[in-house]
Amino acid sequence: MKKSVFKCRSEIGALSILFLALLTPNTYSQTQFEPVANESKAVESQVSSIPRSVLDIAQQVTVRILSDKNSGSGVIIGRKGQTYLVLTNHHVIANSSHKTYQILSADGVTHQGTLLSSSSSNSLDVAFLQFTSDRSYQVAQIGNSQQLTVGEPLLAVGFPNWYSPNPSRIENTRSWGNRAFTSSWGTVGMLLNKTIEDGYQLGYTNDIKGGMSGGPIFNKEGKLVGINGLMKSPTQGSKAIRFSDGTTASTEQSEKILSLNWGIPITTISQLRQWSAFIP
Structure with a gap:
């Protein structure tokens, strides 16, 4: 495991609690086609108007x-x-x-x-x-991550490693194949002009679990704008975040960074x- 500013990095093997919906044999198991909890009514309205084909593309x-x-x-x-x-x-x-x-x-x-x-x-x-x-x-289809704006809806998908229907039961999804597929709507929470580490600059609110690392992040048009990689770690409070250029984020900025999941923008990867x- 690489050293990370986040203790709860979305590394393979990280123990995560996953609640999957629509669990049926030989089919995809996916979350509801809607934004995560606590998103604004305006965002909910945006997502509700996005065609189902965006999720179909993701699958x-x-x-x-x-x-x-x-x-x-x-x-x-x-x-x-x-x-x-x-x-x-x-x-x-x-x-x-x-x-x-x-x-x-x-x-x-x-x-x-x-x-x-x-x-x-x-x-x-x-x-x-x-x-x-x-x-x-x-x-x-490749999108332009440089055109993203804070508050814009994003779809993040992947294959979580763990499923837990209740606190006393945790099941490894490795043998599930595609049935472990899950999706989450959220929004762009922060866009950095420099990287935290290893290219991470796209902060977002979607519900990301261990095993979704490397999974795609799409804009509302179904275009690829990044990949998952770092999970949020709000319990670290006011821990100072150091950027890859050696500078340190302010206390307020560090708290915001730790409250979000982070992806690598596709524009950076395309270079x-x-x-x-x-x-x-």
């Missing part, structure tokens, strides 16, 4: 990534012939003993994944995997060499 392009030790989430962002490019977090794939990965696509098919590169050389908590298939899979090799 089709989101994949589950499994290794010998971990499980996490990812998103299909490119295709060349029969080869697909998957974006995820570096910390999702970092602890694999054999460096082999299974990628579970929306149709329930498991593909052998190959690691192309990870954050060791680019200072971002991202990794690129690829898999080959003669089947046709939807590719995420990497591995991106341009697959995506025009």
Whole structure:
């Protein structure tokens, strides 16, 4: 596990409590198509007018990534012939003993994944995997994260590692396959002009659980604007947050940062060499 300003980082294997709705065999298990609690009436109104197709897109392009030790989430962002490019977090794939990965696509098919590169050389908590298939899979449409504004609705999705229907029962979802898929509506809570660490600049209010790391974040048009990675940690109170450039956030800013989940903006990721090799 990488050192983080957040003790409750959304790392693979982090014990999280997940409440999934609509749990039925061989189908997706997803949260309600609405914003998380405590969002304003204005935001609820915005989300209610967003077509169901946005969630459908999210389901089709989101994949589950499994290794010998971990499980996490990812998103299909490119295709060349029969080869697909998957974006995820570096910390999702970092602890694999054999460096082999299974990628579970929306149709329930498991593909052998190959690691192309990870954050060791680019200072971002991202990794690129690829898999080959003669089947046709939807590719995420790329949005512009620089155009996001505070208060704008966001959809975050992925595959949480744990399910807990009550305090006395906790179940690992690894064997569930796609049935662990879950989604959460929230809003942009903060946009930083510098990174907390490893490229994290997009703060948002959605309900994120361990195992959703690497999962996509969409705007209201269903376009990819970031990936999940850091979970909120409000219990740390007024802990000072240090930015990657060495400067320290104010007390007020630190408290706000700790109250939000954090993602890596897609515009930042799109500047990497591995991106341009697959995506025009």
